[in-house]
Amino acid sequence: MSINFKSFIKYVEERNPNEPEFLQAVAEVTEDLIPYINEKHPTWADLKILERLVEPERVISFRVAWLNDKNEVQVNRGYRVQMNSAIGPYKGGLRFSPTVNLSILKFLAFEQIFKNSLTGIPIGGGKGGADFDPKGKSNMEIMRFCQSFMTELYRHIGPDTDVPAGDIGVGGREIGYMYGQYKRIRNTFTGVLTGKGLNWGGSNIRPEATGYGLLYFVECIYDNLDEKIAGKTITISGAGNVAYFAAEKAIHMGARVITLSNSKGTLHDPDGLTLEKLVYVATLGRDLEKYTKKYKTATFHADKRPWQFKCDIALPCATQNELNEDDAKALVKNGCICVGEGANMPSTAEAIRVFHKAKIHFAPGKAANAGGVAVSGLEMSQNNLRQQWSSGKVDDRLKSIMLNIHKTCVKYGKEDDGYINYLKGSNIGGFIKVAVSMKAQGLV
CATH class of the missing domain: 3.40.50.720 (NAD(P)-binding Rossmann-like Domain)
Structure with a gap:
């Protein structure tokens, strides 16, 4: 069995209408992956690896009700897209922005699969957030929103299940409020979020x-x-x-x-x-x-x-x-x-x-831009070891990871004329480990 690109994209479009960002990401990746699968691994077509890859393992949508400073009830929508866990727990940021919708989060979660795989750290792909706009909000309003958001999200995450981080609209302040609420609900101090403060489990040079x-x-x-x-x-x-x-x-x-x-x-x-x-x-x-x-x-x-x-x-x-x-x-x-x-x-x-x-x-x-999630992965390792590494050690590890990602891109992206197609190299290089793991784990 071989895969036809146009037929595959039509299949994805029919299953995901009105999701332009997600469809753009899928087309960008599969344009490189389909010829590679057809030529090198035709059995992956029989196993429907791509069809499974573009379908999230789980999509969670929930209501976030909170009070503003005028004691008025506000209602937002929260999400967590748990896209693929073939090589490790879901990992990806939380975005707070009025532009957040399911299409954007699915595209980000899909991209995260390949990015995380390229780092060499055993983490899967996920993404989440809410259509909440932190701009113009007071610290108390942001705290109340973050606490309400985590009161629902905590059920679906954990250090061996799903480890969110920050993204647009979610910095150290928001991570702190969410982590505090998680700790209060679960009565456990654990590495369930990355991007934490240095005094309570964070990693050096994570912001950088x-x-x-x-x-x-x-x-x-x-x-x-x-x-x-x-x-x-x-x-x-x-x-x-x-x-x-x-x-x-x-x-x-x-x-x-x-x-x-x-x-x-x-x-x-x-x-x-x-x-x-x-x-x-x-x-x-x-x-x-x-x-x-x-x-x-x-x-x-x-x-x-x-x-x-x-x-x-x-x-x-x-x-x-x-x-x-x-x-x-x-x-x-x-x-x-x-x-x-x-x-x-x-x-x-x-x-x-x-x-x-x-x-x-x-x-x-x-x-x-995989450096961010790479150091988030290193933060998870430090949390598991109950250690905090020096800035120099983290920076050295970051440099090594980026060098290895570049080598992978060159390996799979070098064309006959010597030009390095880094997009093709990253798509194929990030896909292989995930596909091999999905095959090994059966129909899950």
């Missing part, structure tokens, strides 16, 4: 991990080209943790970072950000335009994205589908030779086709 890991992966790309990042010009989108620490690591490596952005627009500093300037950026919150009053050569471009500027490396670190076909063409025209995804699926399918046609070194999020 995704951004640092992204630069370690890009460094591997340049090492493979016998080049260095030092002296290269980098554009970055976003201004949150991932973008901030990617910029910090890039500056440490000697690169010139010229942009950051948010939903209001793009900050462009042609002189390049410095560590001192980054510290100032951290004080501005969403008011990036204020930066231009202190640093006069900088400009703020309202409602514009960073891809209009000449660069060697582009790092989209904001959100899904932020970089479209026109943006990709602009990057190619402006001399960009490397794109590393710090966010999850920030490039549209059309943009990726532009990158591949131009032989841009395109590093997809499931490989390039």
Whole structure:
């Protein structure tokens, strides 16, 4: 039996109507996996490995009722998508945003399967969250929401079952409130969440991990080209943790970072950000335009994205589908030779086709931004051992993991002309261990 790509996508579309983000993620992955299965492992087609992979093992939806500061009842919807546990307990973040819906969480959980597998750590794929907007809420409102959310979620998670982490809208504060509620309900101090505070089970460099890991992966790309990042010009989108620490690591490596952005627009500093300037950026919150009053050569471009500027490396670190076909063409025209995804699926399918046609070194999020979940996995190990490793030890492990992910991508993504298709390499490299494990465990 062989699998036909168009027929398979039609099958998934019929079973998952009105879920564009999930369908985009499935198409992106299976376009590489189906030819590989047909050629190398046709028995996996008979076992319906792909059909099982795109179907979540469990989807949990629940009501979250809480009181705002006016003692008014508020109602939100919470989710946990437990996608695949073939190689370990479900692992993936919780996102609090009004944009959260089942399609987005299923796409994130599906991507998480491959990302987690690539790290080499035995963890499966999951994702969750709520359509709650933490912006503009008081600390007490956020605490009450987090406690109500965990009062339902605790039934479905555990250190050997499902270990959530943070994501957009869920930082150290929210993790703390949820962990406290879990501990109160279960009367146990256990590693059921990652991203915890250093004083109560967290790991060193967890906030930095995704951004640092992204630069370690890009460094591997340049090492493979016998080049260095030092002296290269980098554009970055976003201004949150991932973008901030990617910029910090890039500056440490000697690169010139010229942009950051948010939903209001793009900050462009042609002189390049410095560590001192980054510290100032951290004080501005969403008011990036204020930066231009202190640093006069900088400009703020309202409602514009960073891809209009000449660069060697582009790092989209904001959100899904932020970089479209026109943006990709602009990057190619402006001399960009490397794109590393710090966010999850920030490039549209059309943009990726532009990158591949131009032989841009395109590093997809499931490989390039795996540093965050990698250090979350290391946090789980530290919790199990009742230890806390030094920043140096965690950073060394992170570098090693990103190097191994790069090697896997090269192994499965190298084409006949020598071009490394990192998307293909990460899709196949992340899939193999999961597929072998699913086969070994029978029809579960």
